[in-house]
Amino acid sequence: xxxxxxxxxxxxxxxxxxxxxxxxxxxxxxxxxxxxxxxxxxxxxxxxxxxxxxxxxxxxxxxxxxxxxxxxxxxxxxxxxxxxxxxxxxxxxxxxxxxxxxxxxxxxxxxxxxxxxxxxxxxxxxxxxxxxxxxxxxxxxxxxxxxxxxxxxxxxx
Numbered sequence: 001x002x003x004x005x006x007x008x009x010x011x012x013x014x015x016x017x018x019x020x021x022x023x024x025x026x027x028x029x030x031x032x033x034x035x036x037x038x039x040x041x042x043x044x045x046x047x048x049x050x051x052x053x054x055x056x057x058x059x060x061x062x063x064x065x066x067x068x069x070x071x072x073x074x075x076x077x078x079x080x081x082x083x084x085x086x087x088x089x090x091x092x093x094x095x096x097x098x099x100x101x102x103x104x105x106x107x108x109x110x111x112x113x114x115x116x117x118x119x120x121x122x123x124x125x126x127x128x129x130x131x132x133x134x135x136x137x138x139x140x141x142x143x144x145x146x147x148x149x150x151x152x153x154x155x156x157x
Contacts, residue, residue, distance in 0.1 A: 004141030009131065014144045018125060021118050022142050026135055030114055030122065037107030045101075049094060050080055056090050057081035 005023040007014045083091070112119065125133065132150050136143045145153075 006136060006141065006143035008143050008145045008149070010146065010149075014131070015121060015124070017117070017121055018144070021114070021122050022125070022133060022144070026133070026142050030119065031110045031112055033110055033112075035105075035108045035110055037105045041101065041105045045098060048097075052090065052094060053081050053083075053086055056086055 005019040007018070114122070125131070130147055131144050132147055133142050133144055134150065135141075
C-alpha cells in the first residue's frame with residue numbers, strides 16, 4: 001500500500017501519524033458510525049409520497065405544451081393532492097412500500113474501517129482551518145500546505 005503524503009507546511013506542523021491516515025489517498029471514505037435509517041428514511045418518504053401522489057393525481061391529463069418553463073421564475077409548490085382523490089390501491093402500495101423499506105433500513109452501528117486513534121486524528125486535521133490538504137501534481141499523493149502558501153503559489157501561475 002502506497003502511503004504517500006507530503007507535509008509542505010513551514011514547520012512541518014502536521015502530526016506524525018498524519019501520513020498513516022492521509023496516505024490512504026483523498027478518495028478514502030471513513031465509514032459512518034451508523035447506517036442509514038431513522039429520520040433519513042422518513043425525509044425520503046415525504047418526498048417519495050408527494051411525487052407519487054402528484055403523478056397519480058395528474059395521470060391521464062393532457063400536458064399543456066403552450067406554457068414555457070423558466071427555471072429562474074419557478075417557485076416550488078408545496079401543494080399535495082387531497083388523499084380522497086387518490087385511488088385506495090395506490091395508497092395501499094405506498095404503505096406496503098414503506099413497510100418493506102423500513103425493514104431493510106434499520107439504523108445499526110457501522111463497522112469502522114479506521115482505528116479509533118486514526119479517526120480522532122482525521123477529525124483533528126479537519127478542524128485545522130489554516131491547513132489545506134490538496135492533491136500533489138503527477139499523482140504523488142496528498143500534501144498539507146498552509147492556506148497562505150496555497151494562495152501565494154496559485155498566484156504564481
